[in-house]
Amino acid sequence: MPGSDTSSSRNALLFSILGVGVLALAVANVCLGSATISLGDVWAALVDGESGSSVTRQIVVDFRLPRAMTALLAGSALAVSGLLMQTIFRNPLADPFVLGVNSGASLGVAIVLLVLAPAGVSLTQGLELSGHLLVVLAATGGAAVVLGIVLSFAQRVDVMSLLILGLMLSYAVGAVVSVLMFYSMAERLQSFFAWSYGTFGNVAWSHMRVFGACIGAGAAASLFLCKPLDAMLMGERFAESLGTKVKSVRILSLGLASLMAGTVTGFCGPIGFLGIAAPHLCRYLFKTSQHKVLIPASLLGGAGIALAADLVAKAPGFDGALPLNAVTALVGAPVIIVALIRQRNLRKAFG
Amino acid sequence: MSVPLEAIGLSVGYEVKGQAARHVASDLSVQLKAGEFVCLLGPNGVGKSTLIRTLSGMQKPLAGRIRISDTEIEQMSPKEKARAVSVVLTDSLPQGMFDAYSVVALGRHPHTSWTGSLGDKDRARIEWALKAVGATELAYRQVSELSDGERQKVVIARALTQETNLILLDEPTAFLDLPRRVELMRTLRDLARVEGLSILLSTHDLDLALRSADKLWLLDGAGKLTTGMPEELALDGCIASTFTSNEVDWDSEQGAFRMHNHTCATVSLEGNGAAAVWTRRALTRIGYEVVDNADASKLRIRIVETDGDLNWDLETNGEVSRKPTLQSLVRHLLGQEHIGLSERL
Numbered sequence: 001m002p003g004s005d006t007s008s009s010r011n012a013l014l015f016s017i018l019g020v021g022v023l024a025l026a027v028a029n030v031c032l033g034s035a036t037i038s039l040g041d042v043w044a045a046l047v048d049g050e051s052g053s054s055v056t057r058q059i060v061v062d063f064r065l066p067r068a069m070t071a072l073l074a075g076s077a078l079a080v081s082g083l084l085m086q087t088i089f090r091n092p093l094a095d096p097f098v099l100g101v102n103s104g105a106s107l108g109v110a111i112v113l114l115v116l117a118p119a120g121v122s123l124t125q126g127l128e129l130s131g132h133l134l135v136v137l138a139a140t141g142g143a144a145v146v147l148g149i150v151l152s153f154a155q156r157v158d159v160m161s162l163l164i165l166g167l168m169l170s171y172a173v174g175a176v177v178s179v180l181m182f183y184s185m186a187e188r189l190q191s192f193f194a195w196s197y198g199t200f201g202n203v204a205w206s207h208m209r210v211f212g213a214c215i216g217a218g219a220a221a222s223l224f225l226c227k228p229l230d231a232m233l234m235g236e237r238f239a240e241s242l243g244t245k246v247k248s249v250r251i252l253s254l255g256l257a258s259l260m261a262g263t264v265t266g267f268c269g270p271i272g273f274l275g276i277a278a279p280h281l282c283r284y285l286f287k288t289s290q291h292k293v294l295i296p297a298s299l300l301g302g303a304g305i306a307l308a309a310d311l312v313a314k315a316p317g318f319d320g321a322l323p324l325n326a327v328t329a330l331v332g333a334p335v336i337i338v339a340l341i342r343q344r345n346l347r348k349a350f351g
Numbered sequence: 352m353s354v355p356l357e358a359i360g361l362s363v364g365y366e367v368k369g370q371a372a373r374h375v376a377s378d379l380s381v382q383l384k385a386g387e388f389v390c391l392l393g394p395n396g397v398g399k400s401t402l403i404r405t406l407s408g409m410q411k412p413l414a415g416r417i418r419i420s421d422t423e424i425e426q427m428s429p430k431e432k433a434r435a436v437s438v439v440l441t442d443s444l445p446q447g448m449f450d451a452y453s454v455v456a457l458g459r460h461p462h463t464s465w466t467g468s469l470g471d472k473d474r475a476r477i478e479w480a481l482k483a484v485g486a487t488e489l490a491y492r493q494v495s496e497l498s499d500g501e502r503q504k505v506v507i508a509r510a511l512t513q514e515t516n517l518i519l520l521d522e523p524t525a526f527l528d529l530p531r532r533v534e535l536m537r538t539l540r541d542l543a544r545v546e547g548l549s550i551l552l553s554t555h556d557l558d559l560a561l562r563s564a565d566k567l568w569l570l571d572g573a574g575k576l577t578t579g580m581p582e583e584l585a586l587d588g589c590i591a592s593t594f595t596s597n598e599v600d601w602d603s604e605q606g607a608f609r610m611h612n613h614t615c616a617t618v619s620l621e622g623n624g625a626a627a628v629w630t631r632r633a634l635t636r637i638g639y640e641v642v643d644n645a646d647a648s649k650l651r652i653r654i655v656e657t658d659g660d661l662n663w664d665l666e667t668n669g670e671v672s673r674k675p676t677l678q679s680l681v682r683h684l685l686g687q688e689h690i691g692l693s694e695r696l
């Protein structure tokens with residue numbers, strides 16, 4: 001915050017609270033689950049390696065840890081992606097999927113699960129790919145195709161047309177998916193639904209490198225856009241008059257946002273709500289629209305929300321679990337509603 | 352010395368797909384010199400905004416060239432352009448959760464590194480700009496809490512912060528009340544003189560432009576641009592021909608426009624001082640032609656002052672009725688059948 005010391009010390013405090021909160025939630029995610037593991041046991045499993053029970057070690061290292069890490073990365077990615085979309089479209093309702101990336105992903109998955117699999121096409125054996133990785137590839141591929149179509153228009157039309165274009169594409173692709181579903185058998189549908197509920201539990205260590213690299217690259221690159229994004233928030237003409245390369249910033253932001261959103265959807269399924277809510281929550285907390293504050297804040301805030309939601313989805317102490325998608329909305333929506341009603345900052349933030 | 356802004360054979364307008372381009376103005380050749388404060392005037396819809404956008408390099412000209420400080424605008428990178436010319440457009444009122452200081456600081460974008468962090472020089476310029484437009488006390492208020500007029504100041508401070516020799520503003524006075532408009536025009540004119548800036552501003556406020564601009568650019572409905580000193584353009588009838596319509600006439604003695612009066616009755620007025628001036632205006636407004644010769648009219652109004660109180664004596668066909676206020680006089684006259692108000696409307 002230029003010139004104002006009170007708000008910069010307030011920001012520092014908020015950032016440390018968020019950081020500690022994310023860390024605590026990550027630890028809680030590793031400890032809690034269908035079986036509770038004490039902190040000591042987790043430490044033993046991680047550090048001592050051989051000592052301690054091998055089952056505990058397996059749960060911690062092979063399941064809990066990658067799951068917590070996935071939640072952390074996915075949450076950060078969706079939050080920053082949502083922030084970028086909201087800024088570029090100057091629209092508080094924009095989320096990471098406004099350009100139709102998730103409907104593209106679901107078409108890819110639907111083709112694999114509902115068309116190819118029943119038809120007896122077994123790509124998994126021929127290519128020696130695991131079934132899950134095939135789904136990931138299908139989802140990412142579908143997202144990429146849709147993104148390619150939308151971005152090819154991004155140079156030529158204004159942002160509002162682009163927003164509507166993405167929306168129309170989503171509807172059209174969604175319609176194809178529902179036709180596929182209409183002609184599918186119940187057990188096939190079940191596996192498709194399972195994907196569409198979303199989960200952080202499907203990214204194994206072997207995939208983490210790709211997953212982490214895509215998201216890390218996207219998040220790091222978005223930090224370089226802080227300055228032009230502030231100008232873009234005032235309108236593209238305003239930004240242009242300040243020497244911003246408007247079209248490049250637009251394409252780069254949309255590309256980065258969709259890369260992150262597409263990666264998350266590919267690996268974890270379509271996870272709604274988080275991407276639209278986290279940026280609003282950060283604006284409410286930090287009371288600014290400046291991206292050099294909001295981007296890091298969204299990285300932390302999104303990670304926190306995702307970890308908290310997964311904690312609830314795992315339903316510690318109970319048998320079974322809740323669909324992640326339902327939890328993010330059920331837990332998050334009231335928080336956002338309260339924040340907005342108390343601040344009315346939606347209008348402030350978008351004129 | 353280089354010319355801050357020069358247009359050579361410039362045609363502005365829009366390319367429309369599948370049709371001939373729509374020309375807003377053609378073959379303009381014009382210069383803006385250092386230290387010059389110029390107002391761009393013209394009737395609504397004549398293309399003032401289009402011209403400003405084109406001169407700032409945001410819209411491609413249909414033909415011709417624009418040179419900023421002797422450099423072709425097409426050869427300048429976005430950053431070079433932003434360092435040479437700052438623009439205030441009608442749609443650029445600030446939005447978002449920013450304090451005024453941060454918005455003004457955006458003007459430093461062309462001068463700062465990719466992080467946008469501000470150095471001492473940047474801060475000094477921001478504070479100077481805030482002071483120049485009289486917005487220092489607004490610095491730490493959220494822009495969403497400011498009035499339109501205050502935001503307008505912030506936007507102009509942002510343009511000054513950009514540290515360019517050339518500033519183009521599209522109707523910056525639109526949201527302001529008259530005193531604020533006068534203030535702003537004076538501020539900009541002083542900046543032009545003292546700092547040697549070249550400022551071009553479009554406005555609808557002819558009166559104010561006549562009083563403050565060093566030069567006027569008149570854009571008429573045919574897309575022709577006439578430039579000159581305000582007083583000369585008023586004298587030679589250019590202002591009249593640019594603006595005159597069926598409803599208004601240019602009054603070159605008053606230096607203002609006058610509405611066409613569709614008079615339907617005459618009235619004579621006796622009296623003097625401010626009371627007479629404003630009574631005359633009220634009568635003209637409701638459709639009377641005011642004459643001095645009492646014999647020429649059936650209706651006579653005499654302003655009489657007794658014990659410091661003003662009264663209006665209305666004489667109709669020899670009958671005199673006394674009205675204690677101007678309001679009651681006007682109401683009485685409007686109630687008269689022979690005004691023929693219904694016919695006029």
